[in-house]
Amino acid sequence: MLPTGNMHDSMSMKLLVYETDSGRRPFVEWFERLDGQRQASVRRRLRAVEEHSHLGDCSSLRGGLYEMRLAGRIGLRVYFTSIDGAIVLLLGGSGKSDQQRAIKRARNRLKDFRERNDE
Numbered sequence: 001m002l003p004t005g006n007m008h009d010s011m012s013m014k015l016l017v018y019e020t021d022s023g024r025r026p027f028v029e030w031f032e033r034l035d036g037q038r039q040a041s042v043r044r045r046l047r048a049v050e051e052h053s054h055l056g057d058c059s060s061l062r063g064g065l066y067e068m069r070l071a072g073r074i075g076l077r078v079y080f081t082s083i084d085g086a087i088v089l090l091l092g093g094s095g096k097s098d099q100q101r102a103i104k105r106a107r108n109r110l111k112d113f114r115e116r117n118d119e
């Protein structure tokens with residue numbers, strides 16, 4: 001179950017980054033390719049999730065996959081799943097232009113994670 005985007009209570013969420021079986025971290029690779037302004041926007045948003053359990057503008061992409069949309073003209077998306085309602089597993093990110101391809105990759109990563117973790 002995914003906590004609502006408006007939670008501001010004492011519950012905190014932990015952020016984890018998906019890692020492939022070969023040790024790649026696709027979210028980190030995507031993040032490191034962003035310019036400084038976009039990295040700062042993503043950092044602020046993830047800090048709000050971690051410190052205040054505030055997911056903000058998110059939508060379900062079905063099957064336990066969610067899309068977090070960052071405000072403004074930058075058009076960034078962060079793809080994630082929730083584990084036990086208290087952990088957010090970051091699966092990847094994209095800009096608006098490569099959104100469909102990134103969603104497909106995020107679905108594959110979520111499937112891989114579940115298979116390797118008996119989810």
